Amino acid sequence: MQFNPTIIDHFTNPRNAGEIPNASGVGTVGHPVCGDIVRLYIKVDKKGAEEVISEVKFKTFGCTAAIATSSVATELIKGKTIKDALAIKDQEVADALGGLPPIKMHCSVLAHDAIQAAVADYKKNLGQASMAEKVLQENLKHEEAELHPRKK
Secondary structure (H helix, E strand, O other): OOOOHHHHHHHHOOOOEOOOOOOOEEEEEEOOOOOOEEEEEEEEEEEOOEEEEEEEEEEEEOOHHHHHHHHHHHHHHOOOEHHHHHHOOHHHHHHHOOOOOHHHHHHHHHHHHHHHHHHHHHHHHOOOOHHHHHHHHHHHHHHHHHHHHHHO
16 A cells, blocks of 8 residues: 555654643544554643643554554644634545545544544533533444445
């Protein structure tokens, strides 16, 4: 499988790898079909009325594309408001890497789901648990749509 230079760069030199002690939110997602697991940590600071992601780190167990999409996702959300981070879609993650092979598009879905899960955990920690269930349901839909058809 051929990967473009941007993907290779994010794989060999991942940005924001690691964990954040006392993170504001931690999202862990994985897909049983491909075996990839992503844990995304966010630190959120209040800037006036806005909630801004001031720091983000990740740990990923997975393939080249899973690590690259995790890395680029951290760059996409760092410094963004929670609202803007939640608006990032899996296609934007793939586009930020210059595209992904079709068989690896599920990795951008995994990165998207990790962002959603980390924000949901942050909101849960603030006593706003309703988002967590919504994110779980969305992630299950993504798993069904993106991964289970590949079992065949």
